[in-house]
Amino acid sequence: MSGATNMSTAGSDSEMGGTPAAMGVLRAGLLPEPLIFERGAEGRTGLTCDPAEVGGPASADVIPAALRREDGLAGLPQVSELDVVRHFTRLSQWNLSAATTLYPLGSCTMKYNPIVNEAVARMPGFAALHPLIPDAWAQGTLELMARLADFLAEVSGLPGISLQPAAGAHGELTGIKMVRAYHADRGNPRTRVLIPASAHGTNPASAALCGYSVTELPANDAGILEVDTVRKHLGPDVAAMMVTNPNTLGVFERNIRAIAEAVHEVGALLYCDGANMNALMGVAKPGDMGADVLQFNLHKTFSTPHGGGGPGAGPVAVSERLEPYLPIPRLVRGADGYRWSEDFPHAIGRVRSFHGNVGMLVRAYCYMRSLGAEGLTDVTAMAVLNANYIRARLAGVLPLAFETPSLHECVFTDRDLDRHGVHTLDLAKRLLDYGFFAPTIYFPLVVPGAIMIEPTETESKQTLDEFIGAVEAIVAEARDTPALVKDAPHATFVGRLDETRAARRPVLRWRPPTPAA
């Protein structure tokens, strides 16, 4: 392994916005590390227990040989505890994360994840609770879940809540299942769902998973959905329209109420994707816009850690007409506290085991309880301020995709870099050298070469200025030394990776070396 060899040349100029750093601000200092399977020795182990601690028969005496495994778990590691500690500590250091730097992924809301929430979720009273413990013995968690549901109902302006879905896309699936059950109850589940072209891929995928075909709608020249466009595609076969508001350009869909009316006129329902709720707290409520169902992404708006891709939580909020269809089990309040009930004949059923990603619900509750009404309103205000500040400062540096006012995120294009042969991907890779994670790129699909920046409210002006300085420097590099940008990143742990090769000849696991014949 030669992990650190090409990192020692990182530039020394950390003055962002001044003369461009030669290579970047990332520094060497990371150790290489093989796969865990390539460490250790035959017979080594980090932890064992005494199988005979409480007596009992050997497995060989009670489980027939034909049902037991014979490979000695070949292919699993054989390492010590210290091997494991060093291995995963080293690996962790190869990541950039929201804890290490600005992580401005648009529509992902990579805000600070408060450490205290981790401490609370690990309290044994929450962490060691078995999901089938009698309800009377889980009243602390049940009360927390009931309060969290109330909070989410207030923020969304929608009365019915299920905390069960495990992630945003799972919430979408749950929501569209409810839409389908609602229509089926009225004699016809209908066949189509309308979705704007700028939507997240999960929207059409969720609709398809519920058996619907998708009609994609274009926005107008300002990036906004027109009522007439919606009307043109509406019909008695449309089950729902899915809208993200603000949309993935960060732009508020100002025709939303008229759209809702048009949708309702044909008996269809309005699904609001709540991915961008960070822009709306204290500003507007989807319920007031005419939404019938919305999913939250607690890992976005309510600060639970993104975990490198989950676990998240995707509670759904619904209007009164969809309440009967909420998944079971549902939490009900009785004389002697909260209990779970499955006695809801119209419910769509169960969408996962047990009650949800409860550990994440605890964290989100901590966050909402810490900030309160005033704090959450401030979250949105500062998120909008930060995004508009970046937008204003970079508007002369990169072309905006749309001039329309935006809220919590802003989208640029690589139109002007093109003439130097530099593209969005190159800018993103070069930002890594400057010590920042890259924005969301090439999304939304409606913007060629999109660069989608969401700073969130927890970043200071100082950090934003550093980021703006880095983008300015890279745009200057693109003009003066385009190769430097096109070959980026230079200072990262590995260089640009060959993704085509990975897909063409997939190697999806380590395999034990086959002994020589």
Next chain:
Amino acid sequence: MRYTPHTQPEIAAMLEAIGAPSVAALVDHVPADLRATATLALPAGLDERAMRTELAGLAARNRTDSVAFLGAGAYPHFIPAAVEQLAGRAEFATAYTPYQPEVSQGTLQASFEFQSSIAALLGMEVANAGMYDGATATAEAVLMSQRLRPGRPLVLLSRALHPQYRAVITTYLEGIRDVEIVEVPYGPDGTTPLPAADLLRRASCLVLGYPNVFGVIEDLTRAAEVAHAEDCLLVSATAEALALALLKSPGASDVDIAVAEGQSLGLSLAYGGPGLGLFTSRERFVRNLPGRLVGETVDVNGRRGYVLTLATREQHIRRERATSNICTNQGLCAVQVVVYLSLLGRHGLASLAERNVRGAHALAERLRGVGSLHFSGPFFNEFVLTIPGARRRWEHALAAGVVAGHPLGTWYPELEDALLICATELHDAAAMERLVTALGVEPARAERRA
């Protein structure tokens, strides 16, 4: 405000750069009739100390001090301190989907090691980077079977498959496919007699629990032979993943899609979530897999590295034609599981599985005078005890601070007198004695005494 760092002079400077008169003006373009007129009706915020105090109070209202013999889909196991500490490192916890692999190699290599470990544990050729939980992974396995065997009108589910898994499959399939779910009854030994050829011939898949919800170990090898004879896929679903450290692997049994709940492997119970869906299959089906996959490649300098791959199956590329809608899954749980699997390794896992078998059988032996084993099939760390007046005895035990397993009557009306009892390495001899004593008291007599 907590977590927003802005000072008044900074806000003023930023507004000036924007050219806006006030922060409020930045949302002026939101139509006035949609803008909130009242402040959010939420309680005022709390400082860290007050918030912690309130939450500690809620946690204290949960009773985790009892002696609980509960499994039934979520299994109490010991979690070494290093597991949560390492997986909880902020660099893992506060990153997101590794869209920029050059600065996400930690998450990516750990995911690759996770896929490798899970493939080895389940004995299968490929594993994905994780699903929400065991139940949704099973539902996705059924959907994948439908893609692989299009046009087959049946899905066969063992009645001994965890009822929540069956419920989720039902929800996922409801109304969307021209497909009928057929329940396959269980036999007197607790295993699932294999369905007749004419059913298998019309089914895309047969789904068996392994061990099943009664803790009983099905014969997957035989099931695979019989199913494959009719070109029906065999799906195995494991709720207690530790059992796989001892049982013949689904892969060695020729299973086509093997899924599991990974919670047992280093994740806390957390009232049922977050857990982790494990999803494995055959290499030749890889382009039909749902979820993320991490693959090995090289960088521009020829150095080994890892990337997300085969993304053309996924929603962000394929949209409505994706194999699944899944995006955010349970990434950090996968990291935690691979840390756990590494720490225990081949030998630690084997000894722990052995400890579970022995402990559960020792407990079953102790309970012999109190009740009887309902099923004769072999089991791992969970079994069904038949005992007259089970529900009343269970409530009586509860009053004594003992959760005597899960009363099966709530899931299986025909098993009203049965308790599903689980014992892991966390149940020592003293705990077992408490259970035997608590269940041994005939409730009618106890009530008279009271």
